[in-house]
Amino acid sequence: MALIELKDISKTYNTTAVPVNALKDINITFEKQEFTAIVGPSGSGKTTMLNILGGLDKPTNGTVIIDNNDITKMKPGNLVDFRLNKIGFVFQAYNLIPVLTALENVEFIMLLQKVSKKERREQAENLLQDVGLGDRMDNRPSQLSGGQQQRVAVARALASKPAFVLADEPTANLDSKSAESLLDMMEEMNKKHNMTFIFSTHDARVIKRARRVVTLEDGMVKEDKINK
Amino acid sequence: MYFKLAWKNIWRNKKRTVIVSASVFFAVILACVMRSAQLGSYSYMIDSAAKMQTGYLQIQGEKFWENRSLDESIQLTSGFQDSLQKINHITSLTPRLEAFALLSKDSITKVSPVIGIDPQKEHNMTELDKKLVSGQYLQSGDQGIIIASGLAKRLKAVLGDSIVLYGSGFHGQIAAAELKITGIVELPLPQMNDAMAFIDLPNAQYIYAAPGRITSLSIMIDNIRNLETVNDAVHGMLTNKLTVMTWDEMMPDLVQSIEMDNASGLIMIGILYMVIAFGVFGTIMMMTAEREKEFGILNSIGMKKQRMIFVSLIESVMISLIGVVFGVLGSIPITAYLKANPIVLSGDSAAAWESLGIEPIMTFSVNPDIYFWQSIIVFVIALFCALYPLLFIGHLKPIQAMRR
Ligand SMILES: Nc1ncnc2c1ncn2[C@@H]1O[C@H](COP(=O)(O)OP(=O)(O)O)[C@@H](O)[C@H]1O
Ligand SMILES: [Mg+2]
Numbered sequence: 001m002a003l004i005e006l007k008d009i010s011k012t013y014n015t016t017a018v019p020v021n022a023l024k025d026i027n028i029t030f031e032k033q034e035f036t037a038i039v040g041p042s043g044s045g046k047t048t049m050l051n052i053l054g055g056l057d058k059p060t061n062g063t064v065i066i067d068n069n070d071i072t073k074m075k076p077g078n079l080v081d082f083r084l085n086k087i088g089f090v091f092q093a094y095n096l097i098p099v100l101t102a103l104e105n106v107e108f109i110m111l112l113q114k115v116s117k118k119e120r121r122e123q124a125e126n127l128l129q130d131v132g133l134g135d136r137m138d139n140r141p142s143q144l145s146g147g148q149q150q151r152v153a154v155a156r157a158l159a160s161k162p163a164f165v166l167a168d169e170p171t172a173n174l175d176s177k178s179a180e181s182l183l184d185m186m187e188e189m190n191k192k193h194n195m196t197f198i199f200s201t202h203d204a205r206v207i208k209r210a211r212r213v214v215t216l217e218d219g220m221v222k223e224d225k226i227n228k
Numbered sequence: 229m230y231f232k233l234a235w236k237n238i239w240r241n242k243k244r245t246v247i248v249s250a251s252v253f254f255a256v257i258l259a260c261v262m263r264s265a266q267l268g269s270y271s272y273m274i275d276s277a278a279k280m281q282t283g284y285l286q287i288q289g290e291k292f293w294e295n296r297s298l299d300e301s302i303q304l305t306s307g308f309q310d311s312l313q314k315i316n317h318i319t320s321l322t323p324r325l326e327a328f329a330l331l332s333k334d335s336i337t338k339v340s341p342v343i344g345i346d347p348q349k350e351h352n353m354t355e356l357d358k359k360l361v362s363g364q365y366l367q368s369g370d371q372g373i374i375i376a377s378g379l380a381k382r383l384k385a386v387l388g389d390s391i392v393l394y395g396s397g398f399h400g401q402i403a404a405a406e407l408k409i410t411g412i413v414e415l416p417l418p419q420m421n422d423a424m425a426f427i428d429l430p431n432a433q434y435i436y437a438a439p440g441r442i443t444s445l446s447i448m449i450d451n452i453r454n455l456e457t458v459n460d461a462v463h464g465m466l467t468n469k470l471t472v473m474t475w476d477e478m479m480p481d482l483v484q485s486i487e488m489d490n491a492s493g494l495i496m497i498g499i500l501y502m503v504i505a506f507g508v509f510g511t512i513m514m515m516t517a518e519r520e521k522e523f524g525i526l527n528s529i530g531m532k533k534q535r536m537i538f539v540s541l542i543e544s545v546m547i548s549l550i551g552v553v554f555g556v557l558g559s560i561p562i563t564a565y566l567k568a569n570p571i572v573l574s575g576d577s578a579a580a581w582e583s584l585g586i587e588p589i590m591t592f593s594v595n596p597d598i599y600f601w602q603s604i605i606v607f608v609i610a611l612f613c614a615l616y617p618l619l620f621i622g623h624l625k626p627i628q629a630m631r632r
Contacts, residue, residue: 056528056627077532084530091528091630094521099236104229111229112531160530 001068002029003163003196004053009062011048011219022048023059024219030164030198035190037210038200044216046200047168053198054087054166055079067163084112088157090167090199095153096141102128102152103137109160127155130192131185147178151185158189164196171206183209230535234542237515245547248511252551253558255504256602259497260559261566261592263601266493268567268593270486271452274475276586280354280417282478283322283446284455285462287312290471292443293478298327298398301441302470312447315461317454322346322353322446325432329395329403331375331425333383340379342393342425344432344442353448356413356426363387363411370428372410378422380412387412398438405435416582505609512544512613516620523621524629533621540617548610556599566592 011023022045030036038046051057052064055071064071066086074082083089096105106124115123128137131151133144141149150170157165167186171179183206190197199210207213208227215223238245278284289300309321325344330337347366350356356374357365366374373391375383385391390408397403407427415421433439449458455474462472476483516523523536571590573581578588 051627054528080527080530080532083528087530089525089529091525095525097233097522097526099240100233108229108233109529112529112535156529 002065003032003034003067004030004198005063005065006049006053007063007065009049009052009059009064011045011052011057012060022219023052026062026219026221028214028221028224030196032196033190033194034164034196034198034212035187035210036198036212036214037207038198038214038216039202039207040216040222041202045219046202046216048219049216050166050168050198050200054089055083084109084160086163088154088160088162088165088195090150090153090157090165090170092169093146093173095156096149098141101138101140102133102144102148102155105141105152106156106159109156113160123159124155127159128152130158130189131155145178147174147182150174150178150182154182154186154189158193158195162195164198167197167199169200169202171201171203176203176205179203179206230539231542234539234546237519237539238543238547240515244511244514245550248507248547249550249554251504251507252548252606253555255500256552256555256606257559257562259500259602259605260556260598261562262493262497263598264559264563264566264592264594265590266490267595267598268591270490271593272589272591273482273486273581273586274452277479277482278448278475280586282473282475283353284449284452284475285447285459286473286478287445287447287462287466288443288471288473290469293471293473296326296328298325298396298436298438298441298443301325301398301438301443303440304442304445308465309445311465312445312462315458317449317451317458318447319450320349320352320448322349322448323429323442324444324446325429325436325438325441326443327395327397327403327432327436329393331379331383332392332394333385333389336383338379338382338423340375340423340425342373342395342427342432344429344436345426346429350426353446359413359415361412361414363409365411366426366428368428369430370410371407371431373407373425373427374411374413375409375425376421376423377412377414378418379425380409382422385409393435395436397436398441401437403436416587501605501609504606505612508544508548508609509613509616511547512540513616515543516540516617520620520624520629523624524626527624527626528630533624536621537614537618540621541611541614544614544617545607545610548606548613552603552606556603559599559602560594563592563594563598567594 006026006028009023009026010021013020013022026049038049040046052059058072071079071082097108100108103124106127107120110120110123125137128134131154133148133151136144136148144152171182174182186197187209189195201207210227212226214221289302292300312318312321323346326341328339329342331340347368361377380386383391387409390406393403393405393407395403415424433441449455459472459474466472526536527533570592573588573590581588
């Protein structure tokens with residue numbers, strides 16, 4: 001049984017004068033422990049696909065099955081809890097709460113999950129160690145570089161013990177060196193925690209780090225291959 | 229941690245929060261001092277007026293208030309008075325026998341209320357003896373008369389002169405006497421100072437042929453708060469043909485002027501808080517709108533909207549509460565100081581007070597209600613302002629929010 005299954009997914013935006021078919025009849029599955037890049041030019045539908053995968057948006061047609069749950073049929077309130085407990089999110093930028101320290105940002109998601117204070121603290125410290133920020137735990141986001149902020153975001157995504165992590169262009173705002181090392185870290189987490197990562201990118205250097213590459217073009221899956 | 233987060237959130241823009249808290253702070257201080265002055269002066273005015281004139285309550289014959297006639301005079305047994313005295317919160321009972329009479333000195337005659345008083349009890353209530361400007365205060369058993377200085381002037385009488393009293397007594401009997409002026413008092417209220425005269429109660433009862441009778445028994449109490457309780461207790465003891473009136477029934481003008489003043493004060497405070505409410509609302513609005521992206525991310529990663537609204541509500545309450553806490557803490561010493569050191573008025577306002585027969589002193593109240601109500605008002609403002617984040621977050625669409 002696949003971890004994630006997209007069945008006949010299409011998405012049409014009607015908010016514009018001319019409706020946009022952002023996704024056209026997508027069928028794809030993702031397995032546990034994948035380390036997969038969704039690639040394609042700007043406007044190809046990467047973000048739309050990740051939003052639907054993450055339960056942030058509803059498809060116009062089709063179903064999304066995650067861990068045997070059809071999330072397209074979930075009530076909004078349940079969907080928030082589902083996201084909290086099943087999905088880790090890393091966005092392009094502004095991921096973190098600016099007034100909280102790195103440690104508190106990671107703890108915060110566990111607070112939402114009502115994890116005990118002691119366990120929260122311990123878990124957050126461990127994760128920040130894992131992502132290489134053991135010495136920056138008490139820094140606020142503004143005191144961290146973009147790359148470090150994204151590491152905190154990954155640590156936070158992992159802290160909720162999700163089924164998989166979705167990252168929409170996590171390296172888009174980073175220089176290539178920081179991008180490389182963020183990818184190193186994600187790969188390490190993928191192995192160490194057996195965590196599934198699905199990330200979108202259009203950066204060639206990032207693409208070649210993925211084990212599976214799904215290429216979108218014009219709202220359709222153009223290619224789906226395993227990297228050597 | 230939600231409280232900690234809310235606390236940190238309100239300090240994202242320190243200057244803005246300081247400004248809005250300071251405006252709440254000053255508004256609360258202003259409102260507290262204003263209310264303190266108003267409430268303080270009302271109770272002072274009521275107390276002064278009650279002391280000087282009617283008492284907080286008065287037992288009278290049923291129709292005395294309309295007729296002002298000796299025929300409505302009453303007899304209260306000493307047993308009855310004793311049991312009145314035993315009612316909690318009653319501090320003094322002052323009997324009076326009051327009737328209009330003609331007072332003449334040589335060829336001048338004036339109409340005057342001549343009041344039979346118990347000198348000691350009158351001292352306890354009105355401190356009439358302190359108003360003495362010449363001569364001596366009445367002693368029990370005295371045959372003399374004390375007249376107000378204005379009346380003395382009108383009669384062209386001086387201390388030691390004899391004046392003639394002529395009037396009608398109980399049940400139409402003739403009342404006539406020659407009385408020696410043994411004292412002159414200066415009364416604050418001009419209309420009283422131009423008219424009043426006082427004689428010893430037994431003497432009055434003799435002259436008016438009303439032995440053992442009085443027209444009113446004024447009751448003073450320890451605090452106006454206990455008026456209802458005392459009124460009920462007194463009511464319970466009244467027999468036929470007796471009635472009890474309260475200060476507000478006897479002094480409707482005073483009630484009206486207090487009500488008008490109070491209303492205008494409340495309107496001012498209302499306007500003040502309206503301005504403050506808009507300030508707080510604007511701040512909350514900005515605080516919410518500028519974090520749209522963050523709310524979008526938080527909702528995406530799994531924070532429920534209710535929880536975000538809850539944090540915003542705490543923020544709104546915190547912003548308002550900072551001002552209130554410091555405002556109340558600041559007003560307590562200010563009002564306490566003003567209560568201990570009342571302001572002596574001068575000029576127009578002083579004249580206005582004097583015309584009411586009240587010493588022109590601005591007294592302040594430290595009634596806890598004052599501070600309590602300011603806190604409640606600001607709290608309500610905070611809740612009202614929290615409507616904005618409620619609606620904003622309620623309508624938030626995380627994807628759109630994050631695209632901005
Ligand atoms: N909210 C929206 N309303 C209208 N059109 C949208 C919206 N979001 C995305 N689109 C359109 O859908 C297509 C796919 O966009 P997107 O998923 O953001 O692509 P990518 O992330 O690959 O750049 C684009 O043509 C984009 O303009
Ligand atoms: Mg995109």
